[in-house]
Amino acid sequence: MSARLDESDLVFLPMRTDDISQVIEIERQSFPSPWSRLAYLSEISENDKAVYIVAKRGERVIGYTGMWLVFDEAHITTLAVDPGERRKGVGRMLLRKLTEIAKSRGISRMTLEVRKSNHQAYLLYRSEGFVPVGIRPGYYRDNNEDAIIMWKDQL
Numbered sequence: 001m002s003a004r005l006d007e008s009d010l011v012f013l014p015m016r017t018d019d020i021s022q023v024i025e026i027e028r029q030s031f032p033s034p035w036s037r038l039a040y041l042s043e044i045s046e047n048d049k050a051v052y053i054v055a056k057r058g059e060r061v062i063g064y065t066g067m068w069l070v071f072d073e074a075h076i077t078t079l080a081v082d083p084g085e086r087r088k089g090v091g092r093m094l095l096r097k098l099t100e101i102a103k104s105r106g107i108s109r110m111t112l113e114v115r116k117s118n119h120q121a122y123l124l125y126r127s128e129g130f131v132p133v134g135i136r137p138g139y140y141r142d143n144n145e146d147a148i149i150m151w152k153d154q155l
Contacts, residue, residue: 015052022061030080074102076112113147
């Protein structure tokens with residue numbers, strides 16, 4: 001297993017336009033149907049309910065995540081880590097930062113969908129208190145895969 005990173009090894013910052021090229025590179029390596037540059041640009045510049053953060057080591061983005069804040073709920077929209085930086089705790093740190101932000105804004109619960117086949121992500125979410133509550137059949141359009149709906153109450 002790769003050496004785990006400490007939170008002090010990274011800087012967590014709001015995603016900026018300058019980060020999008022690196023985010024897109026990780027996105028392409030992580031998801032069968034990656035979001036476009038325009039999608040991220042719109043999320044960080046036009047969506048007042050969106051919060052996106054990056055994890056950086058030096059100037060390099062090694063992971064990112066985002067959520068929409070709606071009333072007292074947060075919906076996690078994405079979380080990805082550079083393939084060369086996985087299994088070092090970066091995803092967990094990003095998830096915890098997102099939770100801290102949500103909690104600081106009065107959010108009391110969080111939800112997300114995860115591919116049924118994405119066992120590593122599922123295990124991460126379970127270990128951070130997310131509970132599976134249902135299935136969205138055929139949720140992922142690229143292969144019609146089901147999504148597991150997960151919730152975390154009491155942030």
